[in-house]
Amino acid sequence: MTAPHRDTLSRRRLLAAGAGAAVVALVRPALATPQGMADAIRAFAEGAARAQPGRVRLELPALVENGNSAPLTVTVDSPMTPDAFVRRISVFNEKNPQPNVATFHLGPRSGRAFVSTRMRLADSQTVVAIAELSDGTFWSDSAEVIVTLAACLDG
Amino acid sequence: MARPRINVPSTARRGEIVEIKTLIAHPMETGFRPDESGRLRPRDIIHTFVCTLNGEEVFRAELFPAIAANPFIAFTMVATESGDLAFHWTDDRGATQTETVRITVT
Numbered sequence: 001m002t003a004p005h006r007d008t009l010s011r012r013r014l015l016a017a018g019a020g021a022a023v024v025a026l027v028r029p030a031l032a033t034p035q036g037m038a039d040a041i042r043a044f045a046e047g048a049a050r051a052q053p054g055r056v057r058l059e060l061p062a063l064v065e066n067g068n069s070a071p072l073t074v075t076v077d078s079p080m081t082p083d084a085f086v087r088r089i090s091v092f093n094e095k096n097p098q099p100n101v102a103t104f105h106l107g108p109r110s111g112r113a114f115v116s117t118r119m120r121l122a123d124s125q126t127v128v129a130i131a132e133l134s135d136g137t138f139w140s141d142s143a144e145v146i147v148t149l150a151a152c153l154d155g
Numbered sequence: 156m157a158r159p160r161i162n163v164p165s166t167a168r169r170g171e172i173v174e175i176k177t178l179i180a181h182p183m184e185t186g187f188r189p190d191e192s193g194r195l196r197p198r199d200i201i202h203t204f205v206c207t208l209n210g211e212e213v214f215r216a217e218l219f220p221a222i223a224a225n226p227f228i229a230f231t232m233v234a235t236e237s238g239d240l241a242f243h244w245t246d247d248r249g250a251t252q253t254e255t256v257r258i259t260v261t
Contacts, residue, residue: 070223098187102218104217105216105217106230107213109208109211109233111233114231116230119222120223
């Protein structure tokens with residue numbers, strides 16, 4: 001069989017790529033990416049990108065039935081004294097349309113490094129919590145969540 | 156914004172750590188949801204929550220669209236003195252809802 005003419009081949013490829021792109025654009029808005037989450041972490045603080053795992057405990061259910069509301073708790077091992085306390089805790093996600101979840105400002109008046117809230121999950125993904133300590137160090141924890149019914153996209 | 160609910164003990168011993176739970180009714184519209192015609196519903200969320208004791212800030216939260224509707228926020232505070240615990244929620248429209256609760260520290 002003779003090979004198709006070169007122009008036909010590339011035109012076919014172009015049409016196929018264009019059709020594919022159009023379908024994807026109609027289906028859902030762009031989701032955040034791991035790079036988007038990395039950028040958001042760097043925007044939180046320059047040192048946050050080098051956060052060490054440890055001292056932080058991020059609790060999220062491993063399986064979430066309804067992504068519209070998942071309970072989330074972050075605790076940090078810290079005496080919360082004026083000499084050693086948690087300044088901020090920030091939570092990030094990988095696959096929602098936007099990588100930030102919340103940033104909490106604490107201090108010695110908090111008593112305990114503890115925050116709890118509820119978040120939306122657009123898809124099964126990794127959630128990351130980063131704590132900024134008063135000594136300038138950053139610590140992190142992450143949790144993998146599987147979501148049965150996605151938020152944001154299914155209304 | 157609708158009436159918030161606040162759960163905090165009305166009395167505490169000096170130095171005791173109290174847990175405060177707050178809930179406020181708000182759709183936290185993300186800005187990513189389309190309406191029937193396919194246009195995106197505009198973002199409308201509570202973006203800032205602040206708690207003060209006698210005017211001094213003890214806790215602050217910056218919220219993003221990933222926070223679920225009817226935002227629930229729980230945190231702790233050392234009971235240092237009696238007085239007014241004030242909670243402020245500010246949304247994208249610039250409106251602030253404030254709720255004050257009295258705490259007695261013995």
